Structures are given as C-alpha cells and as structure tokens.
Amino acid sequence: MECPSSCQTNCTNQNFKNNDVSNTFVANTGTTGLGLFAATDIKKDEFVIAFTGDVISSKEYEKRTLEYKKSKTFPYVYKAGPFYIDATDRGNSAKYANYSCNFNMRTEKWQLDGKLDGFVALGFFAGRWIKKGEEQTIDYNYDVDE
C-alpha cells in the first residue's frame, strides 16, 4: 500500500502519486512497434513506472474493446481489480511496454489512499538489473491466476 499524501515530507513510498517517468523513454523497437526503454541503469526491484489511464468499469471495457477492434487500435488496457485501466487516449508511456516471455519487469498491484473501492494501481518494477538502453518488457498475462 502506498503512503497517503499527508505522510512525512521525505516519504519515499509515493511512487504512484509522483508519477515519475524519468527512468524510461519510448522508441521504435524495429520489430514490435514502439517500446519502452531504460533511460538509466535500474536496480532489481526498483519501481520503474506506473501504468496510468482512464479507470473504467467492465461494462465500459466491453464497449471500448468493440470500438478498438473496429478501429484496429492496439489494446492499451489492463485489468485492475474489478476495474480496468485504459491508456489508449489518456495514459503515460507505460502503455508502450511490449510483451516478452523473458520479461524484465513484473507488474505489481498497489492499493492507493482515497481511491475507488477495490481499485488497484498497476506498477512495473524491475525483475532484475536492467541496463540503460535495454528494452523494458512485461508479462501481459500477469493477472491469469485471479
């Protein structure tokens, strides 16, 4: 769980509130479209980036999925507890993270202070040491066991 805004001024447990994307940059991968890359060396278990976007219900998710299929837009949507986070129109560069079966970032679910009941924020954390310039990848099936 992330600390509330009212926590001490030097609190370091506010990654989602800070919404810092400076560990990453977006570039063409040459094979899988745009991708997310490490702007610096990143230590194992370090917070990399939060996945942000519209928080929507499952009903809205179904509606938007049909629209995206028609427009052939990539699905920039992940499940977040009973909700979904849709980064298609509003979101940060986390949406450009590509899939790899040998992913180097894990997806963690965090409870945030004062958010919708049941909502979990999604954050990408380094699963191992990631070198500056390396593509940062995730497991799209992070939610399969639930």
Ligand SMILES: C[S@@+](CC[C@H](N)C(=O)[O-])C[C@H]1O[C@@H](n2cnc3c(N)ncnc32)[C@H](O)[C@@H]1O
């Ligand atoms: C969330 S987007 C990732 C960013 C995307 N590459 C872009 O240019 O916007 C997901 C899409 O990226 C592509 N993609 C992601 N990982 C891939 C992989 N390992 N191999 C091939 N395509 C991949 C697929 O088209 C997938 O539907």
